[in-house]
Amino acid sequence: MTETTDETDDDREVPRDVVDEAERLTRLARDATVDEEAAAYRDDRDAMVAEYDFTARVREDDRDTLVLYPEDWVEEETVRPDRIEDIDRGIERPLEGPGSADDWEVVEEHNREIAETIESEHGDPHGPNAHALADFASNHYAKPVGDMTRGELQEFLDEYFPRNAFPSDDQKVVVEKSVELVLDAADGSVDTIDSGR
Structure with missing residues (x-):
């Protein structure tokens, strides 16, 4: 399911x-x-x-x-x-994440702002990909996108994105670049993606 x-x-x-x-x-x-x-x-x-x-x-x-x-x-x-x-x-x-719903809402707001920045600065298809990553970071780990680990980002790319984001072909082609743009905007490490996939 x-x-x-x-x-x-x-x-x-x-x-x-x-x-x-x-x-x-x-x-x-x-x-x-x-x-x-x-x-x-x-x-x-x-x-x-x-x-x-x-x-x-x-x-x-x-x-x-x-x-x-x-x-x-x-x-x-x-x-x-x-x-x-x-x-x-x-x-x-x-249902994972911090004990306070208020904390989760702060994380969600932060992640959404990052995604909106990517959408504003880079447009499609990076914007929808950034929002998908924000959804994943907030709803599955309740953490800022910039704090995602290599393993968590790989889970997003390999499992969540293809099955839950309903991506277009254009989105699929650039998703790894989209993740790098998000991490850069969030001051996270861009050396987290297995480029040999």
Whole structure:
């Protein structure tokens, strides 16, 4: 189960910005110190994804993960495997990062500013690639793009980007250069990419 399909952004069952907001609300619920506040965040999240006929769960294991299931997979709060025809319809987002949702929001704002700088200065296709890297850094590691390790950047290039960013051919050709532009703008090291890939 992934966040991927071969559909364009407009054709997805759940738009990317809705998935992002569902993750944000889940993080806020996890960080809330009052039960009623946490419940309100979860209710808002559940109502939002229900508009797309999906339901939200948090799978708790070594790495807690937000999972969005199509409602037709679920009966009485339980996922029925016999109803799953296409596992890729499910959407997963790891819930990693700092303990404070406020900290996560600061990281997200920082990463988004870097991506917008790249978009403004370099245009397409580097802009969309920079935003994809910002999504990855914020949502999967909750860290500034300039602090990404070599391994994390390789994970972005090899796994996240081709499966989650829905890149055009033009984006694919320049993605490594896009990453270098982002790291340069963020004062990160550009000696992090395996150029022999």
